Amino acid sequence: MLTTRYVTGSPNWLDLGTPDLETATAFYGGLFGWEFRSAGPDAGGYGMFQLDGRTAAGGMTVPPEQGPPSWNIYFQSPDADATADAVRGGGGTVLFEPMDVFDLGRMAVFTDPSDILFGTWQPGRNKGLDVAAEPGSLCWLELYTPDQNDALAFYTGVFGWETSMMALPGGTGAYTMAHPAGEAAETMFAGVVPLSSDPTETGAYWLPYFEVPDCDASVAKAGELGGTVRMPPVELEGVGRFAKLADPTGARFAVIQGAQVAQENAEAA
Template structure:
């Protein structure tokens, strides 16, 4: 699972672009207890979701021309410009070229070979989110893509990510970890988009997982708040109880009640 001991290639920021920021604020506030703080009058509506006075995510209003409401996962880069060039050389695209966010850091938005957007965050004064891997915060990310080997090759070339297989009855799951830290720093996975026709219909994407203490109660609360259940809560042996949701504007995310770590 994720921590805030960020290394290159690991997720270190996340934000949601939404057609209705007030509705998103109410939804995530009711679901996770997050409070929203504006980044100021010059930030274009951007702000920060906070939990117990720690930043867990960002949020901003977007127009239909900017794309559908969605969560964007950002990966740490010590040189956003070089990483963006590597993405272009690997047949990806640069959607937003690297730009400075005051003295807080440098950001960019890229797309992989399948067209899936993802971000880069080169830390300045802000290393990344202030909490991860705890209830109400980001704990895992998962790429749903039409070609797992091609995606693994792309992210290895661009971000240095390593993959490994976890086998289970009937198949295998492709896990992802940064080059530094090895499998102990594992933070996500890559899964075939075709495995779930409901997800395939809406195209490939990065799916963020948020840690919760009760997946079933969170699903019920999401529905009460106007969200949509894309996959009902189910147990994944050795992993936890997982559900896939969408907020009232359509941004997709997942929740998980992780299996407690076993004591040695």
């Protein structure tokens, strides 16, 4: 389970690159209750999406010529420079060399061997997101990749991840999950999914999931706010009810109503 007890290799930050920050702020504010707070005049327009005064994500304007609208995931490292070396050694690419962000921490941005974007955050004064696995915050990740084995070998080499497996309902296969090195399997934070196994996905990328109290209500609200439903709500036994969405500019994400909440809602209906 994703928590704010960050260790090496765990996701500790995410941010939105969007061509229209005002529209994004209105959308995610209406959907999750976030408020955008600028990081100040020296931060180049970067700011924080806050949930009840706690940082749930970062965000900034990214012109279309610099890249498509997207959510970007960062994993904790004790040494961003060493992580950059490991990325190169594993066949990835360093897009932005490690750099200090004031006294907040040190960051770098990469692509893996399948050209999937991700980053690393070496904490300084900023240890990472203030909230996780609560309604309106990041609770899970999925990596959609053309080669599951190669992806696992790469990220294991870079961050030391370990994996566990969960049988899918109906004997349809198994779901591979990652957790930080040396930690219990219960600290899993991501699934690694072959791109060919999911017809709703047309490109390799990291997909963030945000916890919501009611999946169907959130999907309806996203539509009202100008978002797109890429996959309608689906129930997965023991996991919960989830759906895949895109915001008004096309940034992809998912929402999930955890199994316990889904059961409580069903019993109350």
